[in-house]
Amino acid sequence: MKNLLLKTIAVLLIFVANSNISKAQQIPSAQLQSNPWTKSQLMEPSVLANMIEKGQKIRIYNIGVVEDIKGATHLGAASEKQNVEKLTKVIKGLPKNEMIVVYCGCCPMDKCPNIRPAFKALNEQKFTKAYLLNLTVNLKTEWINKGYPLAQTVK
Template identity: 45%
Template structure:
């Protein structure tokens, strides 16, 4: 009986561990862009080779394209169609900002698609909390 209980505990512990690992980041730390860097590029009009795409509920950042929330397949398709116009060596910066990274349903599918399509300079804007705290409250450029 003790062995059966031990095996059950071990089994449920394994299930819990694997489910926690299934929501992993698809980007590297090197692929994160700090908000200050993007803000400076926008303010200094150095956006010629940088394309900023909102993949969340609203395009807040100045000069960004609104693909819509990437958790929806139709918005992922909108993003894919938009990306067809952008050479794969250009810097493409995705952002959401709806919630903290670990809870965001939009950034992982969109960033994975960007990588899978072969974009060499893919970036994710580092918005760890939300767009209000990490962009708007800092006075960075908005639409």
């Protein structure tokens, strides 16, 4: 009985190990890319919302295809080369210590095609206060549903 139990456990361990290997082979390519930001360059949505409410000076760029946060400049999807060029042109003359936040929020960050090219452009310009809004799920879940400020739409 004891041998049967040990054999069953061994078979289960082999099965689990093999299933984890196959999962690792299915990781989306976006997830395999190294991120151009550090953990300290992730800004929590509540922090940005608080800064906006207090009227703090911060440059916010929407580098995706989602709604605009209050005060954000909409540049379009940074997965398209011309929109990364637009971002580069907009930030080129800014002081290197200017606080800049980019965000997308179209999908989970590990799958987002926009945030990496945009943040890479910020790094290339050597900004010392460049941040990525930490929207791990999406803008709707982590900004809109929390009632954080959006840009006013003209009707």
